[in-house]
Amino acid sequence: MAIVDFKFALEQVPAVLKGVPWTITIAIVAMLFGLILGLLIALCRIYKVPVLNQLSILYISFIRGTPLIVQLYVFFYGVPVLVDYLNPRLGLHIDADEIPPLMYALVAYTINTAAYQAEIFRSSINATNAGQMEAAYSVGMTTRQGLTRIVLPQALLIALPNLGNVFIGLIKATSLAFAVKVVEVLAISKIIANDGYRFIEMYLVASIIYWVLCLVCEFILFKLEKRMSRSETRMGLNASV
Amino acid sequence: MITLKNIKKSFNKNPVLHGIDVTVNKGDVLVIVGPSGSGKTTLLRCINYLEKPDEGSISIDNFTIDEKSASKKNILTLRRKTAMVFQHYNLFKNKTVLENIMEGLLVAKKINVAEARLISMDLLRKVGLEEKANDYPTQLSGGQQQRVGIARALALKPSVLLFDEPTSALDPEMVGEVLSIIKNIANEGITMIIVTHEIDFARDVATKVIFMADGVIVEQGAPKDVLVHPKHERTKLFLKRLTPEPEYEI
Numbered sequence: 228m229a230i231v232d233f234k235f236a237l238e239q240v241p242a243v244l245k246g247v248p249w250t251i252t253i254a255i256v257a258m259l260f261g262l263i264l265g266l267l268i269a270l271c272r273i274y275k276v277p278v279l280n281q282l283s284i285l286y287i288s289f290i291r292g293t294p295l296i297v298q299l300y301v302f303f304y305g306v307p308v309l310v311d312y313l314n315p316r317l318g319l320h321i322d323a324d325e326i327p328p329l330m331y332a333l334v335a336y337t338i339n340t341a342a343y344q345a346e347i348f349r350s351s352i353n354a355t356n357a358g359q360m361e362a363a364y365s366v367g368m369t370t371r372q373g374l375t376r377i378v379l380p381q382a383l384l385i386a387l388p389n390l391g392n393v394f395i396g397l398i399k400a401t402s403l404a405f406a407v408k409v410v411e412v413l414a415i416s417k418i419i420a421n422d423g424y425r426f427i428e429m430y431l432v433a434s435i436i437y438w439v440l441c442l443v444c445e446f447i448l449f450k451l452e453k454r455m456s457r458s459e460t461r462m463g464l465n466a467s468v
Numbered sequence: 469m470i471t472l473k474n475i476k477k478s479f480n481k482n483p484v485l486h487g488i489d490v491t492v493n494k495g496d497v498l499v500i501v502g503p504s505g506s507g508k509t510t511l512l513r514c515i516n517y518l519e520k521p522d523e524g525s526i527s528i529d530n531f532t533i534d535e536k537s538a539s540k541k542n543i544l545t546l547r548r549k550t551a552m553v554f555q556h557y558n559l560f561k562n563k564t565v566l567e568n569i570m571e572g573l574l575v576a577k578k579i580n581v582a583e584a585r586l587i588s589m590d591l592l593r594k595v596g597l598e599e600k601a602n603d604y605p606t607q608l609s610g611g612q613q614q615r616v617g618i619a620r621a622l623a624l625k626p627s628v629l630l631f632d633e634p635t636s637a638l639d640p641e642m643v644g645e646v647l648s649i650i651k652n653i654a655n656e657g658i659t660m661i662i663v664t665h666e667i668d669f670a671r672d673v674a675t676k677v678i679f680m681a682d683g684v685i686v687e688q689g690a691p692k693d694v695l696v697h698p699k700h701e702r703t704k705l706f707l708k709r710l711t712p713e714p715e716y717e718i
Binding site: 356358359361362363364365366367368369372376377380381384457 | 516518540544547548550551552554556558559560561562563571572575576577604620621624
């Protein structure tokens with residue numbers, strides 16, 4: 228028997244692939260809700276909305292200052308305690324054990340990624356020239372119209388490479404979702420590995436699956452950036468010459 | 469008619485405008501000149517509330533706004549009576565040339581797309597940039613961008629057109645094309661307030677000139693009075709510095 232049993236590894240690929248839908252679901256759902264939440268937080272910070280601004284600073288500091296795995300644990304063990312505390316006080320009858328693990332993962336990853344996305348949006352909105360908003364005002368737009376029609380489309384273009392990084396980071400971070408009992412790619416690999424003591428084989432399979440997923444994302448992001456930056460062709464950085 | 473009464477503005481307790489009064493009649497071309505830091509750009513930006521005056525009222529036609537009545541709604545009303553041409557053009561980078569001009573018509577004037585496109589193409593023809601309609605601002609030269617900026621402002625048919633040093637950021641050879649367009653629209657009887665350092669142009673196009681220094685109006689009147697035969701020492705000094713006599717023979 229070889230030191231690394233490639234045949235065994237290959238045979239296990241279909242089983243591990245069953246974890247991919249979980250990985251993708253968590254990454255995409257967290258990304259989408261993170262975009263919305265992140266943008267709202269960024270706007271609260273830029274326009275210095277009272278109370279919300281201070282809360283945002285605290286939230287971003289906490290999320291960025293603690294490891295994701297710790298956040299998952301706190302969330303996973305904290306929510307049942309919170310539910311037990313709230314049930315009698317609000318007259319609810321929620322059974323914390325009935326909440327599916329995926330739900331924990333989706334909420335926890337969204338909360339985590341929104342903090343990073345908020346900072347990306349804040350910097351990219353600030354990076355768009357102040358003159359753009361002034362021009363929007365000067366043609367009679369409201370702040371909301373200036374944001375949605377002029378500033379945010381430009382900010383999104385600036386933010387895109389960083390948002391891509393966040394998404395790729397999210398895909399890899401889903402490997403921690405076993406902490407909240409979601410059986411995704413790495414979890415399946417670990418379970419199979421434990422059965423036959425085939426650790427290196429299974430971790431190789433998992434790493435290749437993550438890598439392929441990230442390659443696909445990189446390709447999509449590359450295409451997206453090219454498509455969206457058509458108004459910047461003379462800026463040099465994106466020119467294909 | 470535009471009336472500014474007692475406009476005061478400070479930045480961080482540093483006064484920039486010490487109570488400015490200005491009246492501009494319909495069809496007037498008011499040119500504001502003065503040294504850097506005199507407050508002329510700040511005054512212009514106060515007129516459409518890009519800068520919020522600390523005190524004072526602004527009246528355009530029958531609409532008056534002051535520091536107490538400056539609600540979001542009133543500021544919007546004021547802005548929709550004015551349009552501005554910026555020193556650095558500030559064209560919308562994510563919109564084509566044509567879309568830049570249409571934007572204000574669609575959003576502020578609520579004109580339908582087909583009509584807005586017609587009006588915008590007409591104006592592009594006027595500034596000689598028809599063939600650039602579908603280009604993005606980054607593909608245009610500075611002079612071309614500023615011509616689009618002028619078309620964008622004209623499209624709104626404002627009660628007053630504000631120009632903030634429209635040629636200061638341009639290469640010398642592009643200044644002429646922009647100034648001649650401004651001159652053409654001045655001849656159409658559109659009310660304009662222009663902040664500029666181009667004294668020859670001011671003499672040419674202005675119906676009234678204001679000379680500002682250190683946040684006050686030093687002198688105002690007809691172009692030939694202020695720019696050719698100034699009464700005040702400060703004005704004389706400024707004009708002398710702009711056209712220095714050579715101190716040595718070449």
